[in-house]
Structure formats: C-alpha cells, structure tokens
Amino acid sequence: MPVKDLTVSGSHGLKPDRKPDRGSNFRKETSLEKPRAETPLTVRAQKVGFVSLGCPKNLVDSEVMMGLLARAGAELTRRAEDADVIVVNTCSFIESAQQESVNTILEMAAHKTGGKAKKLIVAGCLVERFREQIRKDIPEVDAVVGTGELEKILSATGVAPAPTRSDSPFVVLNSVLPSRPEGDARAAQGRFSRETWAGAIGDLPNYLYDDSTPRILATPRHMAYIKIAEGCDHPCTFCIIPQLRGQFRSRRFESVVAEAERLAQSGVREITLIGQDTTCYGEDFGLKDGLALLLGKLAAIQDLRWVRFLYAYPNKITGKLLDAIARHEKICSYMDVPLQHASASVLKRMKRGGGADVFLRSIAKMRRTVPDLTLRTSFIVGFPGETEKEFEELCDFVREAQFDWMGAFGYSDQDGADAFGLEKKISPREIERRRKHLMGIQRQISKKKKKALVGCEFDLLLEGESEETELLLEGRTAMHAPEIDGKVFVNDVPDAIDPQPGQFYRCQITEAHDYDLVARIL
Ligand code: SF4
Numbered sequence: 023m024p025v026k027d028l029t030v031s032g033s034h035g036l037k038p039d040r041k042p043d044r045g046s047n048f049r050k051e052t053s054l055e056k057p058r059a060e061t062p063l064t065v066r067a068q069k070v071g072f073v074s075l076g077c078p079k080n081l082v083d084s085e086v087m088m089g090l091l092a093r094a095g096a097e098l099t100r101r102a103e104d105a106d107v108i109v110v111n112t113c114s115f116i117e118s119a120q121q122e123s124v125n126t127i128l129e130m131a132a133h134k135t136g137g138k139a140k141k142l143i144v145a146g147c148l149v150e151r152f153r154e155q156i157r158k159d160i161p162e163v164d165a166v167v168g169t170g171e172l173e174k175i176l177s178a179t180g181v182a183p184a185p186t187r188s189d190s191p192f193v194v195l196n197s198v199l200p201s202r203p204e205g206d207a208r209a210a211q212g213r214f215s216r217e218t219w220a221g222a223i224g225d226l227p228n229y230l231y232d233d234s235t236p237r238i239l240a241t242p243r244h245m246a247y248i249k250i251a252e253g254c255d256h257p258c259t260f261c262i263i264p265q266l267r268g269q270f271r272s273r274r275f276e277s278v279v280a281e282a283e284r285l286a287q288s289g290v291r292e293i294t295l296i297g298q299d300t301t302c303y304g305e306d307f308g309l310k311d312g313l314a315l316l317l318g319k320l321a322a323i324q325d326l327r328w329v330r331f332l333y334a335y336p337n338k339i340t341g342k343l344l345d346a347i348a349r350h351e352k353i354c355s356y357m358d359v360p361l362q363h364a365s366a367s368v369l370k371r372m373k374r375g376g377g378a379d380v381f382l383r384s385i386a387k388m389r390r391t392v393p394d395l396t397l398r399t400s401f402i403v404g405f406p407g408e409t410e411k412e413f414e415e416l417c418d419f420v421r422e423a424q425f426d427w428m429g430a431f432g433y434s435d436q437d438g439a440d441a442f443g444l445e446k447k448i449s450p451r452e453i454e455r456r457r458k459h460l461m462g463i464q465r466q467i468s469k470k471k472k473k474a475l476v477g478c479e480f481d482l483l484l485e486g487e488s489e490e491t492e493l494l495l496e497g498r499t500a501m502h503a504p505e506i507d508g509k510v511f512v513n514d515v516p517d518a519i520d521p522q523p524g525q526f527y528r529c530q531i532t533e534a535h536d537y538d539l540v541a542r543i544l
Pocket of ligand 1: 254255256257258261262263264298299335
C-alpha cells in the first residue's frame with residue numbers, strides 16, 4: 023500500500039485510510055519516520071510502526087513507548103508494510119472508540135497475515151477493559167500492553183527485555199506516590215473495582231512517566247503535550263476511565279518543569295498540559311493550587327510562547343488559577359471545562375453536581391477575571407432518564423452561556439460504569455436527534471462569535487499547508503487548542519514574508535465561517 027493511503031494528510035505515520043471524525047476528540051497519530059529522539063538510534067534492529075488512537079493522553083503514552091523502543095535500538099517506521107512489529111495503542115472511552123480500536127487492530131492484522139509484519143501488539147485502554155477477549159478473539163495479536171505497563175512494550179515487541187523494578191527508577195518511585203484522600207475513600211467504596219471485567223489484572227495502572235523517560239514526539243516540531251497527571255478520582259457514573267487509568271496521581275512539579283524546559287530548548291513553542299483532570303494537579307502531594315503554581319513557573323520559560331491546559335473540573339477552578347491565566351501573557355486565555363450537562367437533576371444522576379445557575383455564575387467569574395477568555399466545553403446528551411424538559415434546560419443553558427467552542431456526545435452505555443444499571447435508557451435515534459439539535463444551537467452561536475472577530479488582529483501560529491487545499495495555509499491563534507478547535511486559513515501573505523510552519527505571525531481576520539476563520543498575514 024503506498025504511504026499516502028496510510029496517512030491522513032498532514033500528519034505522520036501509519037494509519038488506516040479513513041478520515042478522522044472532526045466532530046470528536048479522538049485522534050490517530052503515529053510514529054515519525056525521523057523520530058525526534060534526543061538519543062540517537064545506534065542499533066538498527068526491528069522496525070516498529072505505531073497507530074495511536076484516542077485522546078492526547080493516549081498519544082503521550084505512544085510517544086513514551088516509542089521513546090523506550092528507540093532508546094533500546096528499534097527503528098520506527100511510518101509505513102505499515104515496512105514494519106516488523108505493529109503496535110496499536112487503543113482507546114476504550116465509549117463504544118464508537120472501542121469499535122474504531124477493534125477495526126484498526128483488524129486492519130493492522132492484515133499486515134501480519136498477508137504482509138511483512140511478524141508481530142502485532144495491542145496497547146492502551148482497550149487492553150485494560152478487554153485484555154482476555156482480545157487475546158482470545160483476535161489470534162493475530164501476539165501481546166497486549168496495558169496503560170500501566172508501558173515498559174512492557176520492550177519485551178512485547180522483542181526489542182529488549184522490560185526493565186525489572188530495580189532497573190526502573192520511576193516505577194519504584196510511582197509505587198510510593200501519595201494519593202488524594204478523595205481517591206482513597208472512593209477506592210474503599212469500590213470506585214476502581216474491575217472485578218467483573220474478565221481478564222482484568224488485579225493491579226490498577228500506577229504508571230506515570232517522568233522527565234527521565236525517553237519520549238519521541240509525534241506532534242509537529244513546534245508543539246508538545248505534557249501529561250502532568252494520570253488517573254481520576256471523580257465518581258462520574260457514565261465513565262470507566264478511573265478503572266482504566268487508576269487513581270489520580272500527579273507528576274512531580276520539578277519533573278514537569280524540567281521537561282518543559284527541555285522541550286523549549288529543542289524548539290517547542292507551545293505546550294499543552296493534559297491529564298484526566300489537570301485542576302487537581304498536585305493535591306496528592308499536598309500542593310494547593312498546584313496548577314496555578316505550575317503555570318506561573320512555565321510562563322517564566324523564555325523560549326515558550328503559549329502554554330495552555332485542558333480538561334478543568336468545574337468546581338476546581340479557583341480564583342488563583344484564573345489569576346494565573348490573567349496575569350501571565352504566555353498562558354493562553356483558554357479553558358476547556360467539560361460540564362457534561364446543565365440540568366441539576368441529570369448532573370446529580372451523573373454524580374457530578376452543579377447545575378445551570380452555578381455554572382453561569384462560575385462562567386461569569388471566569389470572564390470577569392480573564393476578559394479575553396476562550397471557553398470550551400462538552401456535553402453528554404441522552405443520559406439515562408434525560409427528559410425532554412431536562413434536555414431543554416441544557417439547550418437554554420447553551421444559549422445563555424455562549425461558549426466559544428462546544429462538543430456534544432451521545433450517551434454511550436458502558437458495562438462497568440454505574441450508569442449502565444440505570445433504567446429509562448434513551449433510544450440511539452433520540453440521542454442522535456438531541457445531539458444534532460444541541461450542535462445546531464451552538465453552530466449559530468459559533469457563527470455569530472466568529473463573525474465578530476472579522477477585522478481583529480491576532481498572533482497566529484502557522485502550521486503549514488492546509489489539510490483542505492494546498493492553495494491555503496493554516497494555523498491557530500491562542501483561541502484554538504491543537505487538534506480540537508476550528509482552524510484559521512491563511513489566503514494572503516505579503517511578498518516580503520516567506521511563511522514557515524512553526525513560526526508566529528501577526529494576522530488579521532478577514533472572513534468567518536461557522537467554525538473556521540480566514541486571515542491575512544500582516
Ligand atoms: S472527571 Fe468524570 S468524566 Fe472525567 S475522567 Fe474523571 S470520572 Fe471520567
């Protein structure tokens with residue numbers, strides 16, 4: 023298969039030839055042909071290709087596994103047909119993600135049965151959920167690597183033996199990491215239990231990479247994600263991520279700062295901090311307002327231009343955090359706060375708390391403190407028992423809150439989540455109707471908001487040729503998080519400027535569409 027068929031335009035690597043769903047947060051990324059390893063590859067052993075599905079948190083896991091493999095002497099390839107070993111790092115967030123993971127495993131299995139590949143490894147969240155079933159139902163799979171076993175990628179691929187606990191300083195370190203009291207209480211209540219999951223290993227994932235862990239970035243040269251925490255202690259009834267990823271644990275403050283400094287030295291200009299819940303950062307080792315402190319420290323790194331964080335938990339947004347965003351120019355005035363719903367009764371059944379009034383007050387405070395704030399959220403529609411009235415409450419809330427960006431997911435039943443046992447399930451057809459209706463409301467809001475930007479000037483991070491057409495360039499402003507939000511297409515560049523990807527330019531918005539913008543470089 024020619025490499026073009028494997029590559030979704032503009033990104034790197036080994037991919038099935040299907041277009042990504044731009045409406046979801048899921049993404050595929052793969053290994054780089056020329057990895058950005060800080061350690062040169064000295065031994066040419068096995069060629070390993072990666073497909074990374076799901077969210078940026080999973081992408082970082084792929085980058086860590088690629089780093090471990092490269093350090094052990096493996097060669098990374100972006101071509102499936104050249105790979106001796108193919109690794110599929112899977113997502114298991116909702117049913118459609120599980121299905122996409124299975125489809126991708128089967129597509130990659132064809133390179134083993136009818137191609138050069140000798141080994142197929144499945145890693146990630148699907149392994150934590152269906153470990154035994156994957157081995158049983160897909161015989162082409164040679165080994166599985168769970169989210170807490172990233173170092174096992176070495177032995178699974180046959181590149182090198184996995185380090186023992188005594189060889190691996192950060193595994194030993196993690197085994198003594200403290201936890202949050204909330205997490206311990208929820209563990210005692212059975213929040214993290216996987217007893218009913220056939221084949222799930224007893225130990226919850228407890229892995230967390232460190233600044234000493236090798237990592238090969240699969241993102242464009244100028245940007246990188248940093249995972250500052252892993253796991254989640256919240257009790258949301260629709261979610262099995264805590265069972266898949268374990269209790270909340272933070273990376274050490276110094277480790278995150280050291281990694282950010284090193285990335286900046288290597289040419290990264292934009293850092294996006296990620297975790298299931300970044301706003302709890304540091305609580306497990308007694309740090310108060312840890313994220314605000316961390317942002318302040320990262321803002322002092324000279325070569326960085328933009329720093330942002332994703333996935334704030336609504337009731338964890340403190341005044342200090344907002345002040346940190348407002349105070350530091352390098353901290354993007356951008357927040358992604360997944361609210362999941364606005365009806366207090368639905369939120370109660372989701373075990374999240376809050377409601378439209380509380381959220382509106384909180385949003386008003388955010389906008390007061392950070393006047394140029396770009397606010398993103400996401401909702402789940404069709405949660406069991408969601409009445410027409412509760413759904414209307416959500417619609418009214420969206421009209422009133424006027425989000426800059428919004429995503430809506432249809433509720434997906436997850437065996438193992440508390441909501442699985444709830445009655446009054448909404449039909450898939452009705453869920454889709456509600457999702458489309460909500461997105462229709464947001465489309466109008468977005469259109470109006472984008473139109474108001476015409477004539478305004480912004481700093482633009484140029485990303486390169488447009489994925490839509492080679493006649494245009496595309497980039498992002500601080501209002502656009504990588505991969506998630508709309509785009510800025512550039513159709514006019516002064517003759518004196520030779521536009522380079524990864525560079526910042528001053529631009530003026532000249533046109534607005536529902537979600538995307540058109541700009542000229544000044
Ligand atoms: S905050 Fe809720 S939805 Fe988000 S990962 Fe944790 S349990 Fe899941």
